[in-house]
Amino acid sequence: MQTLNIIGAGRLGKTLGRLWQQKGLFQLKSIFNRSYDSALAAVEFIGAGQAAESLESMAEADCWLISCSDGEIAVIAQRLSDKLTERNDVIAFHCSGALSSQVLEVLRPASIASAHPVHSFAEPLHSLDTLPGSSVALEGDSLAVSALENAFTALGCEILTIEAQHKSLYHAGSVIACNYLTALIDLSLRSFAAAGIERNSALKLLEPIVLQTAQNNMSLGPEKSLTGPIARGDLETVATQVENLASVDPQLALHYRQLGLACVELARRGQLSDESAASLIELLSEPMR
Template sequence: MKTLNIIGAGRLGKTLGRLWQQAGVFQVQSILNRSFDNAKAAEDFIGAGRAVPALKSMEPADFWLIACGDSEIAATADRLADHLGKREGIVAFHCSGALSSQVLEVLRPASIASAHPVHSFADPLRSLDSFTGSSVALEGDSSATAALEEAFTAIGCKTLTIEAQHKSLYHAGSVIACNYLTVLIDLSLHSFAAAGIDRDSALKLLEPIVLQTAQNNMALGPETSLTGPIARGDLETVANQLKNLTSVSPELAHHYRQLGLACVELARRGQLSDESAAKLIELLSEPMR
C-alpha cells in the first residue's frame, strides 16, 4: 500500500485521510497541523497515522498532501522542498480550487498536481457519508494526475482534468454555485425574519423547495427550471416585494435588485418577452441618487 503524509489535516485533509485509509488506498503516516493538539485530533479522527510536532519529524512517504489554506501553500512547499531534498518517485499535491499545481514547482523532481474536490467539507462526519459521487478536478503532471485519479475513484469519486490557466475560472464557477447559494439562503432567512417567521421554521419551509430547485436545475437546466414572478413577467409582484424589502432593509433590497437583473437575463432565454424584460430592468435598476 502506498503511504501518505498530510500537512494541514483540517476538515478536508482528515476526511480524505480517513476515507483513503478505510478503503486501503493509502497508509496514512505523518500528520502535521499548525498545533500539535489539532494534529492529534486529526490522527484520532482518521484512526491511523501519527501526529508530529514539526515538518522535520515527518517520515518519508509516497504521496504528500498539502491541505493548508491557499495563502500558505507556497510557503509550505518551500519548507517541504528543504525536507525532501531531490528525492524522486514522490507525488506532491494540494487541494486548492483556485491555485494550479505550478505553486508546487519547488518540489521537483517530485511529480506535482492539484486535486480539487467539488464538495463542501463543512462537517467531516457528514462528508464521510456524502463524499461518494463527488467530482474532483485534476491538473498537473500526467503521472501524478493518473495516480490521483485512481486514488479518488477508489473512494467513489468522478474525476475530470482541466488546464492550469483555467483553474481560477473553474473555481469561480464552484464558488458561485456553492458559496453564493449559502449566501442566498442567509438573505432569504433575513426576509423571513422580517415577516415574523423564526429561523428554524424558515429552514424547514425552505428545505424541500431548495432541494427540488437544485434537482430541477441539474436535470432540466436553469432556463427551464426558473419559476417565479420575474420568469412570468409579473411586474406588480416584483414592485411590491421591492417596496417592502426597501422599507425593512435597503441592503436586502439592493441584493434583490442585483439578483433580479441577473434573473431577467436568464428569463429572456426562456419565455419572457422583450417588453416585459425592459420594464423589469427599469424597475430593478438602482434609483438615481
C-alpha cells in the first residue's frame, strides 16, 4: 500500500485522510499542522498516522498532500523541496481550486498535480458521507494524475481533467455559481426586509423556489429556466422595481440592474424580442440618480 503524508490536515485534509485510510488506499504516516495540538487532533480524527512536530521530522512517504491554506502552499513547497529531491517516484499534490500544479514546481523531480474537489468541506464529519458523487478537477504530471484518479475514484468521485492554464477560469466558474448564489440570497433577503418580511419567513418562502430553480437549471439549462419580468419583456414591472429599490437601498437597486442586464442577455437567447431587449437594456443601464 502507498504511504501518505499530510501537511495541513484541516477540514479537507482530515476528511480525505480518514476516507483513504478507511478504504485502505493509503497508509497514513506523518501529519504536520501549524500547531502540534491541531496535528494530534487530526490524527485522532483520521484514526491513523503520527503527529509531527516539524516539517523536517516528517517520515518518508510515497505521496504528499499539501492541504494548508492556498497562501501557504508555495511556502510549504519551498520548505519541502530539500526533502523530496532524492526520489523521482514521489507524488506531491495540493487541492486548491485557484492554483495550478505549477506552484509545486520546486518539488521536482517529484511528480506534481493539483486535485480540486468541487465540494464544500464545511464540516468534516458531514463530508465523509457527502463527498461521494462530487467531481474532482485534476491536472498535472501523468504519474500523479493517474494515481490521484484512482484515489478519488475509489472515494466515489467523478474525475474531470483540465489544463493548468485554465485553472483560474475553471475556479471562477464555481465561484460564480456557488459564492455568488450566496450573495444573491443575501440581496434577496435585503429586498424582503425592505418589504417588512422578516428573515426566517423570507428563507422559508425562498427555499422551495430556489431549490426548484437550481433543479430546473441542472435539468433544462439556464435558457429554459429563466422566468419572471425580464424573460417576459415586462418593462413596466422592471421600471417600478428599480424605482422602489432605489428609494430604500440604492446599492440593492444597482445590483438589481447589473444582474438584470445579465438576465436580458440570457433572455435574448430565448423568447425576448430585440425591441424589448433594447428597452430593458436602456432602462437598466441608466446612470443612477
